[in-house]
Amino acid sequence: MAKKPGDDTQRIDQPTGTAFVGHEWDGIEELNTPLPRWWLWTFYLTIIWALAYVIMYPAWPLVDSATKGMLGWTSRGQLAAEMQAADVKRAPLVNALAAIPVEQLVADQKLYQGAVAGGAAAFKVHCVQCHGSGAIGSKGYPNLNDDDWLWGGDIAAIHYTLTHGIRNPDHPETRVSAMPAFDGVLTPSEIASVVGHVQSLSGKAKPNAKGAELFATNCASCHGADGKGLREFGAPNLADGIWLYGGDKATLTETVKYSRQGVMPRWNDKLDAATIKMLAAYVYSLGGGEATPAAAAPAAAPATMEAKAANGQP
Structure with missing residues (x-):
């Protein structure tokens, strides 16, 4: 039986020894069962943790930033630290690549293998969009695994193409063909x-x-x-x-x-010189690489082609 209005006597549920709260719905009454202590303490700890987090870490958004937090930590700062650590780790390879002419890279097998590994990673970021993950290309994008080359398949020619691109109108040293x-x-x-x-x-x-x-x-x-x-x-x-x-x-x-006037971007305005050498080594390693000519002059091709185009020759 529910408590009558004005009745201050607290009724107790005999089987459980728990007081009723005084609510009744279609004959069903609610017991005032207390929450487990472990749950309450967990709840209080989460409140304390939230307050501590707001104080120690960036939390509240502002107009153009956020509260800094007492620790001064940011995810961007953590990324920058990790990138700096990675740069320190790869510095010996980068410095060695900077010091060696690309034509001599294949002869230094240890350095060459390191460059190929680095180039494979860079290829997945910058080149797969056109040449595919396996470098097999598609319509309008050459297969880099075969030995069919428009401008030459030695590592110096590949490096020149990567550096200066093909038909980049803003770059005078780009490769140009004008059919x-x-x-x-x-x-x-x-x-x-x-x-x-x-x-x-x-x-x-x-x-x-x-x-x-x-x-x-x-x-x-x-x-x-x-x-x-x-x-x-x-x-x-x-x-x-x-x-x-x-x-x-x-x-x-x-x-x-x-x-056809396909365009390949030049990478000398986007990537550092060491990464371009790594990409050249990786492409060279795919299976179609050729020996570097004794007297290669890769810069001559664009000027020669432009001269022919100016003369009206195909």
Whole structure:
């Protein structure tokens, strides 16, 4: 029976010895059961911990910052300390890479292996977006595992490409190749003949005299009379069956008609010199690396290509 109004006698539940709170819902009454002491102490400790945290660590947001906390700790400060420790750890490798010419890096196997490991990590951050996690590339982005190179596959040539990029308009030392668009220069039937000849170079079509003549007049100055390309111009080998955009008739027609002007960013304004050398070592190690020529002059390619473009040559 519930307590009547004005009745100050506290009723006790006989089985448990606990007082009733005086509430009743459809004949169900509530007992005033106290919380377990361990729970209460835990609750009080969490309050104390929260107050201590607010005092010791950054907590309350302000207009453009937050309360500093007595310890002066921040997650950004912790990250900076960890990055500084990492820089100290890698300093011997970085200093050694800075001191050695990239052409001599492969000869120093211990340093080269360290550079490859560092380059693999940097590749995952900066290069996989275009070349893929396995560096196999995709349409318009070259496969770095094979031995098909536009500008050269020795470590010095790779390093130059990484440093200065390809077709970066804000950088005079970037690599430049300028294949013209033949739409309006050649008729549709002439373009079809050239495409047929290009496909014949890799055995995908039968040779045709008209296409060969047009190729010799318009394309051989960069791609070579045999179509095997000239690296000083960044002109690809058309006879090996490896294609950057595709070797089917429709894709080749589009390429000849409208040209291709892909851009690779230069990294000398984003990464330090040691990281670029690491990336060069990693790409070189993927399987298509070539021996460095005795007298390599990688800076000559862009100027030569620009000169040809200025003269109206393809």
